[in-house]
Amino acid sequence: MANVNVQRLDSQQADFSEQLDKLLAWESVSNKEINRTVDEILERVKVEGDQAVVEFTNRFDRLNASSMAELEFSQKDMQEALENLPEDQRHALTVAAQRVRDYHERQKGESWQYQEADGTLLGQKVTPMDRAGLYVPGGKASYPSSVLMNAIPAHVAGVEELIMVVPTPDGEVNQLVLAAAALAGVSRAFAVGGAQAVAALAYGTETIPKVDKIVGPGNIFVATAKRAVYGTVGIDMIAGPSEILVICDGNTDPDWIAMDLFSQAEHDEDAQPILISPDAAFLDKVSASIDKLLPTMEREAIISRSLIDRAALIKVADLDEAALVNNRIAPEHLELSVEDPQALLPQIKHAGAIFMGRYTAEALGDYCAGPNHVLPTSGTARFSSPLGVYDFQKRSSLIMFSEDGASEMGKVASVLARGESLTAHARSAEYRIKD
Amino acid sequence: MANVNVQRLDSQQADFSEQLDKLLAWESVSNKEINRTVDEILERVKVEGDQAVVEFTNRFDRLNASSMAELEFSQKDMQEALENLPEDQRHALTVAAQRVRDYHERQKGESWQYQEADGTLLGQKVTPMDRAGLYVPGGKASYPSSVLMNAIPAHVAGVEELIMVVPTPDGEVNQLVLAAAALAGVSRAFAVGGAQAVAALAYGTETIPKVDKIVGPGNIFVATAKRAVYGTVGIDMIAGPSEILVICDGNTDPDWIAMDLFSQAEHDEDAQPILISPDAAFLDKVSASIDKLLPTMEREAIISRSLIDRAALIKVADLDEAALVNNRIAPEHLELSVEDPQALLPQIKHAGAIFMGRYTAEALGDYCAGPNHVLPTSGTARFSSPLGVYDFQKRSSLIMFSEDGASEMGKVASVLARGESLTAHARSAEYRIKD
Numbered sequence: 039m040a041n042v043n044v045q046r047l048d049s050q051q052a053d054f055s056e057q058l059d060k061l062l063a064w065e066s067v068s069n070k071e072i073n074r075t076v077d078e079i080l081e082r083v084k085v086e087g088d089q090a091v092v093e094f095t096n097r098f099d100r101l102n103a104s105s106m107a108e109l110e111f112s113q114k115d116m117q118e119a120l121e122n123l124p125e126d127q128r129h130a131l132t133v134a135a136q137r138v139r140d141y142h143e144r145q146k147g148e149s150w151q152y153q154e155a156d157g158t159l160l161g162q163k164v165t166p167m168d169r170a171g172l173y174v175p176g177g178k179a180s181y182p183s184s185v186l187m188n189a190i191p192a193h194v195a196g197v198e199e200l201i202m203v204v205p206t207p208d209g210e211v212n213q214l215v216l217a218a219a220a221l222a223g224v225s226r227a228f229a230v231g232g233a234q235a236v237a238a239l240a241y242g243t244e245t246i247p248k249v250d251k252i253v254g255p256g257n258i259f260v261a262t263a264k265r266a267v268y269g270t271v272g273i274d275m276i277a278g279p280s281e282i283l284v285i286c287d288g289n290t291d292p293d294w295i296a297m298d299l300f301s302q303a304e305h306d307e308d309a310q311p312i313l314i315s316p317d318a319a320f321l322d323k324v325s326a327s328i329d330k331l332l333p334t335m336e337r338e339a340i341i342s343r344s345l346i347d348r349a350a351l352i353k354v355a356d357l358d359e360a361a362l363v364n365n366r367i368a369p370e371h372l373e374l375s376v377e378d379p380q381a382l383l384p385q386i387k388h389a390g391a392i393f394m395g396r397y398t399a400e401a402l403g404d405y406c407a408g409p410n411h412v413l414p415t416s417g418t419a420r421f422s423s424p425l426g427v428y429d430f431q432k433r434s435s436l437i438m439f440s441e442d443g444a445s446e447m448g449k450v451a452s453v454l455a456r457g458e459s460l461t462a463h464a465r466s467a468e469y470r471i472k473d
Numbered sequence: 474m475a476n477v478n479v480q481r482l483d484s485q486q487a488d489f490s491e492q493l494d495k496l497l498a499w500e501s502v503s504n505k506e507i508n509r510t511v512d513e514i515l516e517r518v519k520v521e522g523d524q525a526v527v528e529f530t531n532r533f534d535r536l537n538a539s540s541m542a543e544l545e546f547s548q549k550d551m552q553e554a555l556e557n558l559p560e561d562q563r564h565a566l567t568v569a570a571q572r573v574r575d576y577h578e579r580q581k582g583e584s585w586q587y588q589e590a591d592g593t594l595l596g597q598k599v600t601p602m603d604r605a606g607l608y609v610p611g612g613k614a615s616y617p618s619s620v621l622m623n624a625i626p627a628h629v630a631g632v633e634e635l636i637m638v639v640p641t642p643d644g645e646v647n648q649l650v651l652a653a654a655a656l657a658g659v660s661r662a663f664a665v666g667g668a669q670a671v672a673a674l675a676y677g678t679e680t681i682p683k684v685d686k687i688v689g690p691g692n693i694f695v696a697t698a699k700r701a702v703y704g705t706v707g708i709d710m711i712a713g714p715s716e717i718l719v720i721c722d723g724n725t726d727p728d729w730i731a732m733d734l735f736s737q738a739e740h741d742e743d744a745q746p747i748l749i750s751p752d753a754a755f756l757d758k759v760s761a762s763i764d765k766l767l768p769t770m771e772r773e774a775i776i777s778r779s780l781i782d783r784a785a786l787i788k789v790a791d792l793d794e795a796a797l798v799n800n801r802i803a804p805e806h807l808e809l810s811v812e813d814p815q816a817l818l819p820q821i822k823h824a825g826a827i828f829m830g831r832y833t834a835e836a837l838g839d840y841c842a843g844p845n846h847v848l849p850t851s852g853t854a855r856f857s858s859p860l861g862v863y864d865f866q867k868r869s870s871l872i873m874f875s876e877d878g879a880s881e882m883g884k885v886a887s888v889l890a891r892g893e894s895l896t897a898h899a900r901s902a903e904y905r906i907k908d
Contacts, residue, residue: 130888141595144585152579159829160576160843165822167856181893214892250856269711272856276704294904300897336896379873387600391870394594397879397905398872401898405886408595409870421602421685421707423868433858435826435844437833438814444832451840453565457649458616461771462735463836469729470832 041329042345046321048353049363061312061350062367064278064416069258076233076262083237088244094234099176099207101229106245111216111227119216127214134406135186135221141408142194145427157440158447162433166196169247170430171239171271172224173254173264174215176205176231182218183404187411188254188425189222195430200224201239201249205231231256236263240271253412253425274425278416279308279348282400283369283389285360287376288317290396296327298373301401303344304337310348312367314360321351361385368419371400390419444470476764477780481756483788484798496747496785497802499713499851504693511668511697518672523679529669534611534642536664541680546651546662554651562649569841570621570656576843577629580862592875593882597868601631604682605865606674606706607659608689608699609650611640611666617653618839622846623689623860624657630865635659636674636684640666666691671698675706688847688860709860713851714743714783717835718804718824720795722811723752725831731762733808736836738779739772745783747802749795756786796820803854806835825854879905 047057082090088106095101095109103109120128151161170192174185185202192200202219204212206229219227228246230238236256242248251272252264264273282302286295299311315321328345335341354360361382364372368388376382379394386392390413393400404411412425439447448467455463482492517525523541530536530544538544555563586596605627609620620637627635637654639647641664654662663681665673671691677683686707687699699708717737721730734746750756763780770776789795796817799807803823811817814829821827825848828835839846847860874882883906890898 126888127892130885130892133885134889144587145597150579162580162844163818163821163827168822183889183893269851269853272853291904294901297897297901297904301895301901304895304897336894341897383598383871386598386869387603388867389869391872392598394871394873397876398874399879399883399886399901399905401890401895401901402874402879402882402886402905403870403872404898405889405902406882407872407874409597409872413870414867416704418704418707419867419869421867424870426868428863432823432849432854432856433861434821434824434854435838435848435859436818436829437826437838437842437844438829439833439837439842441832444834444837447837447841448834450565450568451834451837453561454569454618454840455836457562457565458618459771460736460739462732462739462776463839466729466732466736466834466836467840469726469732470834470837 042332042342044325044328044345045350046353047350049355049359058363058366062417072258072262076259076266079233080237080263080266083234083243084241091230091234091238091243091246094232095230098232099205101206101209106228106243109229110245111229116216116220116224116227119213120220122213123217128217131182131214131218131221134183135190137406137408138186138190139194142191142410142427145191146194147428147431147433151436154443156442156446158443159436159438161436163436164431164433166198166431167250168197169199169201169249170197171249171252172200172202173235173252173256173260174202174204175256176207179255180204180212180215182212182214183411184255185215185218186222189219189224191410191425191427192430193223195427197430199226199247201247202227203230203235203239205229205235231260233259233263236260236267240267251430253429274412274429275414275418275422279310280305281310281369281415282312282371282373283364283367284313284373284375285357285364285382286313286315286320287357288315288320289377290375292320292323292327293331294396295324295375296331298400299328299349300331300335300341301399302371303341303349304335307340307343308348309344311344312350312352312369314352314354314363316354316356316360318353321353325351357382358385364389368417370413370415370419371403373398373400388419390414390424441472445472477767477777479760479763479780480785481788482785484790484794493798493801497852507693507697511694511701514668515672515698515701518669518678519676526665526669526673526678526681529667530665533667534640536641536644541663541678544664545680546664551651551655551659551662554648555655557648558652563652566617566649566653566656569618570625572841572843573621573625574629577626577845577862580626581629582863582866582868586871589878591877591881593878594871594873596871598871599866599868601633601866602685603632604634604636604684605632606684606687607635607637608670608687608691608695609637609639610691611642614690615639615647615650617647617649618846619690620650620653621657624654624659626845626860626862627865628658630862632865634661634682636682637662638665638670638674640664640670666695668694668698671695671702675702686865688864709847709864710849710853710857714745715740716745716804716850717747717806717808718799718802719748719808719810720792720799720817721748721750721755722792723750723755724812725810727755727758727762728766729831730759730810731766733835734763734784735766735770735776736834737806738776738784739770742775742778743783744779746779747785747787747804749787749789749798751789751791751795753788756788760786792817793820799824803852805848805850805854806838808833808835823854825849825859876907880907
């Protein structure tokens, strides 16, 4: 039986707060060399278009394409990928897509207007973006579930064109990804990746249309490119390593909790699994489960690295204190593995997604619960939200003054504009004041 | 009479599309020297806290403070500023604040939940951020209206602490800004500005609390600092120069339209005022009004620079084509100065705020219409929204599976997780499948 030393913390320790800070510290690496390479790729794609994209794709993915047309998947490719899936996979993917769609339908923002007594009308018009770009990583991190989670909110928002890019290193195509694209309503798909794909989506080329927003995870080149084009197009958040915080009252099967922690840890050596409980004996039991189950895991090496470097088992006084520690951490995923999660919920202020009750494994949320699995990491749940339909809609304010309203408000605006020495503002408003 | 040559375009020109691209081209300047200076200020404030903030403030604003405490305004300072305002200004500011509050109340997001047949519960919990930071520029660009527009949405969202920073170069305090802070519900206010103020809000110091999001306009040092701390805290958009697009059917008083164009132009030499009309003779009339009115303007120099370098009068075939050109531009402010703006509205896809009808001067929206005056610039209305209550709230997904639901969905998750080779995910889900 392997013994993994997972760090133990206790909220009664004098230095608990500092220890917690140390545990949570995470600096994303920014690298000058990578910045320079990415800037060069962005510039070349901006100027040369398709030709540069094909050249970089041939070089980095070891392909031999002679034109962008060769790198485009057809709708037929996507449909066939879906039809050719084994029955159990097609069924599971279809159920997941439908549940994700049903949940996201409830996020749609609606336009509204109201009229004031003098006839003045105010409101907010909600419209979808015209075109969204979806980055899907290639190779091992190529997840069909990510295609669903990124594409369906855009589709529900009413985005008319959804452009997917996915690299195919050495020509290897992930049929599950193409099948998911078919289910999620992707309009066009290209076998390109890396900074060159981000550049193509941000600036447009002869073949790849310029989009309004780029979403989806990627490696350091993709993340750097997204940060660089932010402003030219919208982007989703730059994600850090995945995290789970489990709050347990001590009465869930410790094997279940150990496996829930593993399910984050297996993503990445930097992933952060944390367990909080008021029951010290339960922490011991989970520790024993970890030691028992770890040798049975396919990704044992990754999981143990994450457990040793980034995990913690934290003893607290009670569930109220557990909620306070949660609010300090603002985790991406929070499991409330307790008897009465509804009672604890009002105390939870910050978390990307909240998994309530012993049966709600976080892994269900990754695939088929319905809510999005793209969630704020590294404490950014303090100020950000899961990816959603609202990320693909935007608002325009509506203002229509009646003649009377413009006259009354013209007087107010005039005083304030003159207070700010903006006299053209004042005179523009004053023209609309009735004699 | 001054003659200003405003560029004329016509949609019938063969090269109209290229000319439009040239007109709209805008590259925000990024400067290595400024980046280095800002990075140094951020690092020193992060490490040294209050001491560095006081030192930079004394140096850049020519003050002589010996501690942060001396640089804090009290609630009494803010209340007195409000009480001491001339009656017309206090009244105008109070009316504006109330109207902004009323409008923004309608933007509040609400939590929701729903239950499925097997008892599984899904939902979305909406919560405010704990603390927001509001940057207010000093000197000439110190606008009380901006205090209202940035602070009120945060207050309506339920943000408990609202921290304002405003530099006071040479000790000059803008009483209108303090009065607006009192009206808008600012919790604490400090006489600091620049990159050092952004750093203090992002990292926290002994005196200035760390916030979750920083909003508000500022100079290039402030914008560079905000971009650098993005991720550590949330930020609002980095704003480009202000813009107005007026679509007029030719039947509005040309003096009114000229003054509306001036009201953007007076902000800044880089501001961009554009008029579109199907009536060529009307463009001539507005041109004459410009020449007539320009010499009467306090900010004549700034306005003429903006008109010469960045403005355009565009002739189109009809209002439908005007809407198409608008959607290409995605302007910050759009005036529909036409007989039936409601009829044109469905064709408008992208604009920060839409001012409808001849009476609705854009300037009314800057102060007291109700909707926010912080709006997406430089075409970013294609994918972003006005500042709003939604910028100070965030969402957490809620998932609570029943025993039956977890069992059924466990099967689906298991298939998909194994398809992605994530076996800890699969086993975590499988534990919840009933025998």
